[in-house]
Amino acid sequence: MMGLRAPPPRTASDDAPDKPTGDTAGRTIYAIGDVHGRADLLGRILMRIDADRESSAADGPPVLLFLGDYIDRGLQSRAVIDRLLDLREADRYELRLLKGNHEAALLDFLDEPRSGATWLSFGGAETLFSYGVRAPTAQCAPQELIAAARALKASMPAAHLELFEGLELSARYGDYVFVHAGLRPGRLLEDQEEDDILSIRDDFTKSRQRWPYTIVHGHTPTDAVHVDDRRISVDTGAYATGRLSAVRLENGRVRVLST
Numbered sequence: 001m002m003g004l005r006a007p008p009p010r011t012a013s014d015d016a017p018d019k020p021t022g023d024t025a026g027r028t029i030y031a032i033g034d035v036h037g038r039a040d041l042l043g044r045i046l047m048r049i050d051a052d053r054e055s056s057a058a059d060g061p062p063v064l065l066f067l068g069d070y071i072d073r074g075l076q077s078r079a080v081i082d083r084l085l086d087l088r089e090a091d092r093y094e095l096r097l098l099k100g101n102h103e104a105a106l107l108d109f110l111d112e113p114r115s116g117a118t119w120l121s122f123g124g125a126e127t128l129f130s131y132g133v134r135a136p137t138a139q140c141a142p143q144e145l146i147a148a149a150r151a152l153k154a155s156m157p158a159a160h161l162e163l164f165e166g167l168e169l170s171a172r173y174g175d176y177v178f179v180h181a182g183l184r185p186g187r188l189l190e191d192q193e194e195d196d197i198l199s200i201r202d203d204f205t206k207s208r209q210r211w212p213y214t215i216v217h218g219h220t221p222t223d224a225v226h227v228d229d230r231r232i233s234v235d236t237g238a239y240a241t242g243r244l245s246a247v248r249l250e251n252g253r254v255r256v257l258s259t
Helices: 039-055 077-090 101-111 117-130 142-155 158-165 194-199
Strands: 029-032 063-066 094-097 171-173 176-178 214-217 231-233 245-250 253-258
Touching: 029 039, 039 077, 039 245, 039 253, 077 094, 077 117, 077 158, 101 117, 101 142, 101 158, 101 194, 117 142
Parallel strands: 029 063, 063 094, 176 214, 214 231
Antiparallel strands: 029 245, 171 176, 245 253
16 A cells, blocks of 8 residues: 555544635536546445535536546556546536546557556556556566557547547636646746646645635545645545545535545
């Protein structure tokens, strides 16, 4: 099991009272943290959200927003993508799918397989397994990486690749900005670089910069969802802990749902 980083002091939990936060432009928003190939946990958190939405008083369908890293590490990456496509087809929520650094790594592997050894070592091998492709060893020849990428392209449904290629980098509702990893301090939202949005850690989480919005993100796992007046961190290390978390944002309040 991976070692999770200790969260900052303030956290929210399922039985904690709702905490005050910003305006959501009249919408109910459910933001879900890093799934990482755990289709079983995804099914459980969606059941909780479906039950919880009955208490929503906001206008319009709730927003279901995923913060990226759907694949890798867990063994059910293909099933996770199938479930996301089912959600899109069902049209019960306004579905927003953000890009994570693991989706970026998969796309890089398909585009330039020779660079894929690092991705295979931090979860890509499990994704290949879920698509029925045998992963090359760490010391494999470049030709083996090329062959694996070709096999992945052949076994991946076109709708899956379309989903990966169409992922968004950020979303904004009212006083909230949603990204996978965070933002580079000192830069406006429109000036952020993709690599920072997908991969930044300490430079963002340890910064004391105040933004004109609350940033909701995943990427850096903690033992519990963290909520303060700067950011909300939703990644609770689902693939290792069995705890996939989401936050409900509505009417100036934030509430945590977890498996």
